[in-house]
Amino acid sequence: MKVAPYRGRDGHDEGPGEVTGPDPGLGPDFPRAVLHHLGTGVLIMDTSGRIVYANPWAERLLGRSAAEMTGRDAHDLLHRRADGSRLPHERCMLRAPLRTSFAEQGSQEFFERADGTVMPIIWSTTPLLRAGRQEGLILVFGDFSLYRAAEQRMTAHTAALERLTGRLNLLADVSSVLMSAVDAVDRMRRLLRLLVPALGDWAAVTLWADPYGTPEHIAVRSAARPGRARQLEGPLRLSPRSATAVVRLMQAEEPVLLTSNEVRDPSAPLAPVEGQLFERLGGQCAVVVPLSARRKHYGMLTVGRTGDPPAPNDAEVRLLSDIGRRVGLVLDNTRLYREQRNVAETLQRQLLSPLPQVDHIRMAARYLPAQSAMEVGGDWYDAFLLRDGVVAVVIGDVVGHDLTAAAHMAEVRNMLRALAWDHQKPPSLIMSRLDEAVTYTSDAPMATLVFARIEGPEGGPWRLNWVNAGHPPPLLVTREGHTRFLTGGHGPLIGLSAALHLGLTWPDMDEQLPPEGTLVFYTDGLVESRGRPIDAGMAKLRHHAAVLARRLRDATVDDFCDQLLQRVRPSEDDAALLAVRLPPRGAGAPGDPRPEPPPQAPYSPAAPDRAAPGSAQEDAPVTDPTHALRPE
16 A cells, blocks of 8 residues: 655655545645644554554654554554563454454553553554555554543542441441430440441440449440350459559540450450450451540440451541440430439429328329420429318429429429418419419419319218319219219419409319219320310320229229320320329228228329328318318
8 A cells, every 4th residue: 555745834755645535625735734743643554454654643652753663563563461461463452443344442452662661542443445445444542541540540539439428328327326215235236236347347335334333245246256246245354453454445535456465365454355355256456446425434345357457447447436436425425314314303203292191082193204304394283181181182284394394383382282271271262372472472484273172071972172273174083984074163374363463263163072983183284285186185085084984993093094194195295193083982981891992002203202291190180070081
C-alpha cells in the first residue's frame, strides 16, 4: 500500500501521505494534516500488521520516532502484558479487524515504551478499506494510566465511603438498640449481636458499677463458639490485686489493646476477667473499651479477634471508642432515671394515704402515674376518720402533672383534712371554707374533688353524704350488678368561686347505700383520653364494674379494683381509684353471730410502713354514737 507524502505549509515532507483519494474541498493535504495534529496516538498498519504510519502524538506516547516504527510488526514491537511479558499473536485483540473486518475497542491492553516501561492504553481499531478491499487497519490509542489512576482513586473513595456508611449504619443500629425499652442484660446482648462479627470474632460486656460489689460478664457472644460464650456469663471472683487492675482499666480514657500473652498467665492481674475470654474463645488480641460517663465508671466492653488481621485498625478502634461512650451514657442515664424514679416513688407514697379499716367496711385504692420519669401528679385519694367516728372519703385532682402539681395537691389535701376535722359537717360548709382557703392562703391552681361522709349505726343502714366540686361523679355498684352514677351535689371547682367573687355554693346530697354495695371514686385519668371522650370512658367503666360485680360477688374489693383496672386500661394521664365495699345488712351489729370478714388487704400505693390516719383513735369521742361508725 502506498501513501502519498504530506507537505506542510513550508513545503517540506512531513511523513507518509493520505490514504483516501477524493479532495474534500480543503485541499489534498487536509486529511493528512488532521492525522498529523490529532491529540491522540494513531498507527496505520498494512494487512500483515506492519506499521506504515505513526502520527507525532504516537511518537510522543511511545518515545519512538515514526521512522523507527515504520515497517515493524506492531504486535511484536509494542503489545505486552501488564507485567511487560510478551503476548502471543493469537491473543492479540488489536489485530482482530484484520481477521473479522469489524471494529474493536477496549482498555485492557498495554504497549511497551522505548524505555521499557509498560503503558496501559485505551484503544480502538478500525479496518482500512479502499474500493471495497481491506488494505490494513487504523489503531487509535491513548495513555490510560491517568484514567486508570482516577478510576482507582474513585474505587478507593467509593470503598471508603462504603466503609463510612457501614460504620454510620452500625452506629445508628447501636443507638436504636441502646434506646430500646428493654432491660440492661437484653440490651447488651442485642448490642453484641451487632458487634460480632462486624468488628470482632467475640465480645463481652463486663459491668461493675459498685467497687464493693461483684463484677459480672452480663453478656458474652462468640461467632464460632456460642455455647462457650454463654457459659462465661455470670459474676467474677477477683482478688484485691485483680480488682485494682480492673478499676484501672475501667478508668482509662481511651481504649486499651490487650494481647493474649498479657492475660493468659493465671498470675496476671487481668486473668480472672480477660484471660478466661481468651482461653475459652481464642484470639491473639482484643480491644478493651471503658464504659464511662460523667465521671462514673460502669465497666468495660471487650472485642476480640481470632483471624486475620489480628488487630483492628485505627478507624475500628475509634468506632469502638464511640460505641463505648454511647453505652456509658446509656448506663449513666439509666442510673439517673432509677434515682429519680426512687425519689418520685418515695414522694408519691408519702403524699398518698394509707387506708383505715373501720368496722366491717373494706377499702382498696390504686394510683397509676402518667408515663413520665418522675411519676407524680395532682391526682389523689384520701380516707380518714373524723372526730364523730364517721369515715371521710376524698377523691381529687389538682391541675398539672408534675412535682408542682404534687406539691399543690398536698396543700389542698391537708387543708381539706384540717377543715373536715374542725367543722365535721355539712360537706357544703367544708367545701366553702376550702375554696376560700385555697384562694387566699395558697398559690395552688384550681382543683376538682368529691368529699363524702359514710355514716350510719352499727349493722347499717349506711348513708352517703357528699358534695362534688366539678369532679366526675362516684359510681354506685350493687351486689347484683346494678350501677348508677351519683350525679347530684355538683358545684364549682375549688379555687374558682371565691377568686371570682361568684358566691356559688355546693349542694349537699344524701343517698342510702345498699348492703354489700361498692362505691367507686375515680379521677378523670381513668375514663378520659385523647382518643376517647369522657362520656364514653364513663360508660365503659360502668359496664365493666357491673360485669365484675356479678362475677366477683364473693371476691375482695382488692380483686375488684385490680380487674377493673385491667379492663379499663388507663394509659395517658395519671389516675387514682378508691373503692369502698359495704358489709352485709346487720354485719357488726350487737349480737351478730357472723364472723368478721378477712382483714383489709395490706396493699396500698402509700408507703407500707405508714399507719392509716385515725387508726389509733379507738377512744376518740363520738358525737353521736348511734349514727356513726366506730373504728375497730
